[in-house]
Amino acid sequence: MKKILFTLFMMTSLVLLFGCQTNSNQNNDAQDTTDPIDTQDEIDFSIITTNDLHGYIEQDDSGEGGISNAAYLINDIRADVDESVLIANGDMFQGTAISNMTQGKSVIEIMNMMDFDAMGIGNHEFDWELDTVLSYFDGDETNGEADFPLLNANIYNLDDDSLVTVIDGQVFSSYIIEKDLISVGVISYVGDVYDSIAYTQVQDYYFDLDIAASVETLSVDLRENGADLVVVNIHGGSGSNIENYAYNQEIALLKDSDNNYLVDAVINGHTHQKQTGMISRTSGSPLLLVQAGGNNAAIGEINFTIKTSDMSIIDYDVNLIDISSAGTNYDEDIETYISEVNESLGSTNLVMSNETILYRSQLYDWIANVISAGTGADIGISNTGGVRSTGDIMSGEYVTLAQMYEVFPFDNTVYLFEATYEEIEPLLNSSSIHFMFSEGITNTSQDTYTVAMTSYVYFWDDMITVQSDEDIDTGLYVRDLLVEDLKIKGENGESFEPSSHPEASITNIFDPYLLSQNQVELYLIFKNTL
Numbered sequence: 001m002k003k004i005l006f007t008l009f010m011m012t013s014l015v016l017l018f019g020c021q022t023n024s025n026q027n028n029d030a031q032d033t034t035d036p037i038d039t040q041d042e043i044d045f046s047i048i049t050t051n052d053l054h055g056y057i058e059q060d061d062s063g064e065g066g067i068s069n070a071a072y073l074i075n076d077i078r079a080d081v082d083e084s085v086l087i088a089n090g091d092m093f094q095g096t097a098i099s100n101m102t103q104g105k106s107v108i109e110i111m112n113m114m115d116f117d118a119m120g121i122g123n124h125e126f127d128w129e130l131d132t133v134l135s136y137f138d139g140d141e142t143n144g145e146a147d148f149p150l151l152n153a154n155i156y157n158l159d160d161d162s163l164v165t166v167i168d169g170q171v172f173s174s175y176i177i178e179k180d181l182i183s184v185g186v187i188s189y190v191g192d193v194y195d196s197i198a199y200t201q202v203q204d205y206y207f208d209l210d211i212a213a214s215v216e217t218l219s220v221d222l223r224e225n226g227a228d229l230v231v232v233n234i235h236g237g238s239g240s241n242i243e244n245y246a247y248n249q250e251i252a253l254l255k256d257s258d259n260n261y262l263v264d265a266v267i268n269g270h271t272h273q274k275q276t277g278m279i280s281r282t283s284g285s286p287l288l289l290v291q292a293g294g295n296n297a298a299i300g301e302i303n304f305t306i307k308t309s310d311m312s313i314i315d316y317d318v319n320l321i322d323i324s325s326a327g328t329n330y331d332e333d334i335e336t337y338i339s340e341v342n343e344s345l346g347s348t349n350l351v352m353s354n355e356t357i358l359y360r361s362q363l364y365d366w367i368a369n370v371i372s373a374g375t376g377a378d379i380g381i382s383n384t385g386g387v388r389s390t391g392d393i394m395s396g397e398y399v400t401l402a403q404m405y406e407v408f409p410f411d412n413t414v415y416l417f418e419a420t421y422e423e424i425e426p427l428l429n430s431s432s433i434h435f436m437f438s439e440g441i442t443n444t445s446q447d448t449y450t451v452a453m454t455s456y457v458y459f460w461d462d463m464i465t466v467q468s469d470e471d472i473d474t475g476l477y478v479r480d481l482l483v484e485d486l487k488i489k490g491e492n493g494e495s496f497e498p499s500s501h502p503e504a505s506i507t508n509i510f511d512p513y514l515l516s517q518n519q520v521e522l523y524l525i526f527k528n529t530l
Contacts, residue, residue, distance in 0.1 A: 042305055042314065043082040043181050047231060048074055049292055049300035051089030051269030055099025055107060056296040057338060063328040068338065070299055070323050071114050071331035077301060083179045086115065087186065089269035090122025090235035095388060097402035098341060100409050103128055105144040106341045108136050112147045113334055117177045119150050120188035122235040122269060126201040127410055130164070138169040149175050151188035151233065153218060154208040164205065174218045176227050182306065185227030187218045191236015191247065193270055198412065199459030212250035219254065219262035228311040229264045229304070237268030242275035242289045252279040252287040263287060264313065265302045274298055276318045285313045298322050349398035350483065351490035355497045357393040363407065365502035367482065368436035374481040375414055375474060376508030377452035381435040382478065386410055386454060399486055399496050408479045415458040417471035419451050427462050454478055474510045481506060
């Protein structure tokens with residue numbers, strides 16, 4: 001009996017002993033994992049920005065300057081602060097072969113890998129028609145999908161005055177980014193850039209440029225719905241001083257009914273300037289401003305130290321970080337993905353170059369000649385801004401299809417029309433235009449010419465009095481004509497020397513005097529096989 005009682009006593013004691021130890025450990029664990037929000041007096045928060053990437057995601061030959069190098073720097077910033085958001089200003093896609101040949105999908109996938117929090121719309125998001133970009137935010141995984149929202153507060157459909165959005169998608173006028181320690185409201189606008197977009201791509205939309213009034217309304221709403229900070233993203237900016245940009249000055253003055261400033265920071269873009277600034281205010285912190293260059297040259301960093309008890313700003317600064325500062329350090333996953341995309345796209349050699357292209361102007365005469373020769377016109381006209389790059393074309397190396405996407409990334413078509421020299425002379429005198437007469441054609445003022453012109457220039461205001469219902473959109477892309485000319489040169493054993501021999505090898509593939517629907521269809525088929 002004593003033995004049984006002793007055994008029961010020992011068992012009970014052990015249960016109590018281990019039971020107490022277990023409860024004690026649970027209490028200690030609870031104390032060790034107390035939410036830091038309850039005890040942290042201050043948080044360091046960064047807004048990381050990029051603008052006007054234009055598809056420049058690849059490294060140079062030294063392993064520097066790529067988006068993977070930028071990701072390395074961004075990861076470093078994130079590791080050094082309590083919270084951060086990553087925002088793209090706009091113009092993220094158009095400009096390089098790897099982006100253009102995938103219509104931006106490769107860039108979207110990389111932005112997903114980098115955990116972007118939001119993106120704005122720029123003028124070049126219209127280049128492939130805005131619907132192409134909107135499709136990445138429509139919830140349909142089969143066409144490629146962004147893991148972050150697209151923001152638009154001032155682009156409207158012309159037909160019904162509705163704000164451009166996507167039903168059941170991720171396109172919003174404003175958005176609150178919820179982080180563990182802070183909530184950040186973001187609003188995004190396209191600036192006064194309507195005229196920089198090809199008319200055919202923007203004719204169905206209009207921009208409401210009363211941005212300050214919209215910011216005031218949406219900022220109040222964001223604050224009332226829990227935003228601790230408000231950031232305004234504008235794809236527009238100053239070419240000189242970011243603090244003098246009119247929209248920034250107007251936004252700096254906006255206050256709520258309690259006399260508190262509504263906006264804490266503004267991100268600019270479009271002008272490709274490296275700029276930081278602050279607009280001082282009579283009370284409270286200044287409005288912080290940043291634009292981080294273009295073509296992946298830099299990232300912006302707006303930093304705040306915030307008092308957690310009332311989420312007030314107690315310190316701040318704004319910086320630019322050059323991508324070159326990463327050296328050859330990079331994000332391996334992103335670089336692996338870029339290599340896979342390049343492998344899938346391949347590289348098509350067109351013709352051997354006997355000239356190194358150092359300046360875009362070396363290509364102007366050749367491009368104008370191809371535009372006129374490929375359409376049987378008397379004169380070919382394009383704009384200098386359409387030639388975006390030298391393509392890094394080197395003497396002794398093949399010119400590739402990818403390089404031509406970099407030289408002329410836009411999907412501009414060729415328009416044909418009749419005009420006298422007097423009618424087009426003011427346009428030809430513009431420094432923004434390059435042109436060439438076909439062989440044997442002279443600029444006699446009274447003569448009427450068949451003019452081949454890029455669709456972008458065709459819709460300039462200077463052309464309004466020249467346009468007529470008889471004018472023809474050939475449906476032929478300028479870039480496709482250039483590629484076809486280089487292919488012909490290669491097949492003929494010619495070399496590419498655009499400065500010394502700018503003549504076109506392509507011959508007329510569109511007769512402007514045979515306007516039957518059958519011929520239009522024929523050449524549209526030809527266009528799609530280039």
